Amino acid sequence: MKTLDTQVGARLLPVGTRKIQFYETGIGEPILMLHGGGPGASGISNYSRNIEALAENFRVIVPDMPGYGGSSKGINRKDPFGDLAGTMLQFLDVLGIPKAHVIGNSLGGGCALRMGLERPNQISSLILMGPGGVDTTRSLPTKGLNRLFNYYSGTGPSLEKITEFIREYLVYEGAKVPSSLIEERYRSSIDPEVVQAPPLRRPKGIPNFKNLDFTRDPRLWKCEIPTLVLWGTEDKVNRPSGGPSLQKRMQNCDLYLFSKTGHWVQWERAEEFNSITKSFIKNRSQSELSGRN
Numbered sequence: 001m002k003t004l005d006t007q008v009g010a011r012l013l014p015v016g017t018r019k020i021q022f023y024e025t026g027i028g029e030p031i032l033m034l035h036g037g038g039p040g041a042s043g044i045s046n047y048s049r050n051i052e053a054l055a056e057n058f059r060v061i062v063p064d065m066p067g068y069g070g071s072s073k074g075i076n077r078k079d080p081f082g083d084l085a086g087t088m089l090q091f092l093d094v095l096g097i098p099k100a101h102v103i104g105n106s107l108g109g110g111c112a113l114r115m116g117l118e119r120p121n122q123i124s125s126l127i128l129m130g131p132g133g134v135d136t137t138r139s140l141p142t143k144g145l146n147r148l149f150n151y152y153s154g155t156g157p158s159l160e161k162i163t164e165f166i167r168e169y170l171v172y173e174g175a176k177v178p179s180s181l182i183e184e185r186y187r188s189s190i191d192p193e194v195v196q197a198p199p200l201r202r203p204k205g206i207p208n209f210k211n212l213d214f215t216r217d218p219r220l221w222k223c224e225i226p227t228l229v230l231w232g233t234e235d236k237v238n239r240p241s242g243g244p245s246l247q248k249r250m251q252n253c254d255l256y257l258f259s260k261t262g263h264w265v266q267w268e269r270a271e272e273f274n275s276i277t278k279s280f281i282k283n284r285s286q287s288e289l290s291g292r293n
């Protein structure tokens with residue numbers, strides 16, 4: 001399994017009133033990879049075990065979403081998925097990409113799904129890992145989400161806090177996460193601009209879960225985009241029940257549940273993720289070509 005250790009093809013692109021930092025490698029059909037929303041998150045850190053493997057067959061584009069990494073800070077907390085989706089769709093427009101496969105983890109998964117609902121003709125397929133905004137109204141927020149929202153509260157960000165969040169709530173076997181990854185995330189999380197306006201936090205992080213639950217969106221039932229949902233059965237951030245909920249409501253949705261796996265399917269089960277994702281995209285692309293002939 002190849003791991004990306006360096007930033008490949010870093011660029012800063014004006015998108016509307018924002019600047020989006022992104023990394024690009026590979027040739028072929030475009031894949032947009034959207035990271036999660038935990039403290040210190042970025043495209044490279046989220047997908048370090050996947051980028052080079054997917055770039056063997058595809059054009060891989062990995063942005064830091066608004067509020068994170070090297071991109072402009074600040075997102076609309078009243079409608080984070082809508083704000084992020086609008087910017088990422090505009091990002092594709094600026095790059096001159098009429099249609100792309102979109103991979104999204106957690107917050108990035110919710111963004112990807114919203115992109116599909118807003119502009120289905122621009123999305124070739126969706127690959128979603130523990131996406132946010134699914135089954136959020138079943139009960140109180142999960143322990144993992146509470147830790148995420150509270151990271152900047154109280155005593156503020158710390159290496160101890162982010163270590164606990166990543167090792168206890170993002171993965172099933174926390175000891176396997178290298179200290180270097182955690183330290184990188186911590187350094188990003190204490191960027192002065194982020195500390196001043198964290199993208200997700202209490203008390204204004206998520207004001208109304210009912211307005212952010214995709215299972216309440218009638219467009220979901222009409223969505224025909226080929227969709228692959230991957231969920232760890234031990235996910236402590238977003239409930240695994242969201243997988244069956246999406247499959248029940250979407251017209252063309254495959255679902256894989258990974259045992260002894262947490263919120264980072266793409267990291268914990270990287271080889272399987274890379275293989276399944278490649279196969280899914282290739283098969284959907286062939287089906288689309290056959291349909292045209």
